[in-house]
Amino acid sequence: MKIALVHDYLTQRGGAERVFELLCKRYPEADIYTSLYDRQKTIDLSDRIVNTTFLQNIPGAVRYFRLIAPLYFPAFRALNLQAYDLIISSSTSFAKAVKKHPDALHICFCHNVTRFLWDTETYLREYGDYRYFAPLIEKVFQLMRNVDLEYAQEPDLYIANSSIVARRIQDIYNKQAIVVNYPIDTSKFVFSASKDEYYLASARMISYKRLDIIIEAFNWLGWRLLISGDGPEQERLKSKALDNIEFLGHVSDRQRKDLFSKAKSVIVAALEDYGLVPVEANASGTPVIAYGAGGVLDTQVPRETGVFFKRQTPESLQAALLEAGQITWDYQNIRNHAVTNFSESAFFSKVEQIIDQAWRMHKSSDLLGEG
Structure with missing residues (x-):
């Protein structure tokens, strides 16, 4: 053929x-x-x-x-x-x-x-x-x-x-x-059951990714947030962020996989048609907090691999973050979900x-x- x-x-x-x-x-x-x-x-x-x-x-x-x-x-x-x-x-x-x-x-x-x-x-x-x-x-x-x-x-x-x-x-x-x-290539992501005290957003800095929502939510909470990626919205977003938020810019593949594996959760605020980032987070044993529409409905299991927020607003995201903090996550189960379904x-x-x-x-x- x-x-x-x-x-x-x-x-x-x-x-x-x-x-x-x-x-x-x-x-x-x-x-x-x-x-x-x-x-x-x-x-x-x-x-x-x-x-x-x-x-x-x-x-x-x-x-x-x-x-x-x-x-x-x-x-x-x-x-x-x-x-x-x-x-x-x-x-x-x-x-x-x-x-x-x-x-x-x-x-x-x-x-x-x-x-x-x-x-x-x-x-x-x-x-x-x-x-x-x-x-x-x-x-x-x-x-x-x-x-x-x-x-x-x-x-x-x-x-x-x-x-x-x-x-x-x-x-x-x-x-x-x-x-x-x-x-995804699950071999490119490392599993860690030990999480550090930071949350991660990994996205190109363009408007539909709605990083502005994430920044506003973390400004209010005061929790540590790392943002990897760059793009035309970078300077505008930096001007909105308080000191608990760090912009990493473009990171190497090695840095990225380490960031994913150690984060408490990976945050996704965009309406994605599919979205590889949530699956990559799961492959690292990391739960996802995502806007509950689009592709994540196919890839995430509520309260097992992640938490959804219903509206693209800082308040809705804050509620999801607080909910996620009350869950005892099984990080190995999260990793198994990704390997079984998305390898x-x-x-x-x-x-x-x-x-x-x-x-x-x-x-x-x-x-x-x-x-």
């Missing part, structure tokens, strides 16, 4: 890219395709050949990859994937648009619907100049929504990372999706069963069609 692996663009290293990296490792003989590739800023593909689109030849495209959004659909449609039996796309936007041979099977790992098209205001509100160009952008985006809907019909099967994403795929694309929670082996056990079943059904329908 000849396999092609396709990702939107490889110009950064986020959760979607980490999942694509796992797929590339799992299928070492597969050919890799993407629109743009920056070896220095994305996942490690070793010496694998990465096939790109005509966008790679546009000066500045790799650096300003978000500004050329209307060009991605034609770029992916221009790829010649007619020789492949199985196409596995990894997409939050464009890679699902690739054309396949009529006898081939296309399975899309859909991390989300095309968010900047279907939730434009939320996606772009962190860009201050957005409002000045909103009328023009809206006209362009309306045309792109129509194209997105059309090309969303290309995959034969969708796999979603969470229940909320599966619902969006159904509601917007009118396509059913199988939910398979994405994994790579658990993930691929489910995925390969789905692919095998989809392939058999696909070939069976082909034979019925010939008959």
Whole structure:
């Protein structure tokens, strides 16, 4: 079976890219395709050949990859994937648009619907100049929504990372999706049953992560809070924080795993479609205190692996923090939860069963069609 692996663009290293990296490792003989590739800023593909689109030849495209959004659909449609039996796309936007041979099977790992098209205001509100160009952008985006809907019909099967994403795929694309929670490399996180006297927030400093809520809550409580990560909101957030809150900036992988393992709890205030941070915390034996919506509903067990707060307010978070302080946590059980449900082996056990079943059904329908 000849396999092609396709990702939107490889110009950064986020959760979607980490999942694509796992797929590339799992299928070492597969050919890799993407629109743009920056070896220095994305996942490690070793010496694998990465096939790109005509966008790679546009000066500045790799650096300003978000500004050329209307060009991605034609770029992916221009790829010649007619020789492949199985196409596995990894997409939050464009890679699902690739054309396949009529006898081939296309399975899309859909991390989300095309968010900047279907939730434009939320996606772009962190860009201050957005409002000045909103009328023009809206006209362009309306045309792109129509194209997105059309090309969303290309995959034969969708796999979603969470229940909320599966619902969006159904509601917007009118396509059913199988939910398979994405994994982490549990070997990269260290377990500790001994916790230090600090709480941890680990996130990029952008508005939707709602670090402002966390800072306000800890300003009031006076408890020690460490915040790792950087981003455009960093200076504004620092100006709001009292002395019990420490900003660490970007930390190394070694520092990060130590921080996760020793924290009393990891705090997540964002509405995440899935969210790897809560699972990474659990893999370290650390409970999570999270806004109770989105992906955490799939990954956390209330009062066993974490505590939810109901509203994105400092007061609601404070109540959850106080509740968590009354729980006698079984840190080993928290770690076991992550390893059992979110390891790579658990993930691929489910995925390969789905692919095998989809392939058999696909070939069976082909034979019925010939008959």
